[in-house]
Amino acid sequence: MLESFKQWLLILLKTGPIAIGGLVGIVVVGTLLNLASYRNKLGPVILPIPSAEIIGREYLQAVTQENRNYIAEDEKCVQGQLLQDIAKYGGTEVRNVSVVTEWHSGNN
Numbered sequence: 351m352l353e354s355f356k357q358w359l360l361i362l363l364k365t366g367p368i369a370i371g372g373l374v375g376i377v378v379v380g381t382l383l384n385l386a387s388y389r390n391k392l393g394p395v396i397l398p399i400p401s402a403e404i405i406g407r408e409y410l411q412a413v414t415q416e417n418r419n420y421i422a423e424d425e426k427c428v429q430g431q432l433l434q435d436i437a438k439y440g441g442t443e444v445r446n447v448s449v450v451t452e453w454h455s456g457n458n
Contacts, residue, residue: 416440
């Protein structure tokens with residue numbers, strides 16, 4: 351029992367400095383990358399992902415214009431909802447659209 355404990359302690363003593371060194375290395379590299387991006391004159395990088403507001407407006411436009419091809423046929427669940435919305439609201443006139451999104455809701 352004592353011998354087994356000594357073996358585990360020896361393993362931990364050997365791997366501890368490696369783990370700590372790896373963590374310090376990750377922190378240093380992250381800090382350097384952060385400083386490099388901070389000093390970059392191009393500004394922040396913005397990914398070309400459409401916002402929830404844009405997607406909502408496009409969906410509403412597809413419903414009111416009765417565009418059944420807005421969602422691909424292989425997305426049966428979402429296309430079914432689109433067809434239901436078109437049947438209910440298709441061809442209506444919409445004024446003063448306001449799209450509200452919540453931060454940290456997965457829709458930003």
